[in-house]
């Protein structure tokens with residue numbers, strides 16, 4: 001047995017949130033998935049208001065926990081997943097409106 005065969009066998013035993021999500025979605029009526037019955041652009045919206053609306057819609061999703069686990073594992077670069085907003089692989093509390101300057105630690109505009 002070669003090393004590559006051993007690696008593939010080990011990989012098959014690892015839990016995959018994405019695989020679990022696909023299995024769960026297959027058992028759920030698509031009409032119960034908010035991102036399937038609403039405008040999918042909301043989940044990748046520029047407007048902070050739309051992003052918060054997408055997060056609120058995820059709250060009622062029957063696969064929310066699996067969706068969030070998968071997004072965390074994949075380090076999603078952006079968008080709303082599992083009721084959380086991701087940016088560059090991390091969950092951030094909210095989207096900043098365009099055009100606002102960042103504040104430094106002293107509270108002054110940077």
Ligand code: SF4
Pocket residue numbers: 033034035036043057058061062063064065067068080081082083
């Ligand atoms: S939790 Fe995931 S699958 Fe459910 S609506 Fe939100 S983004 Fe879609």
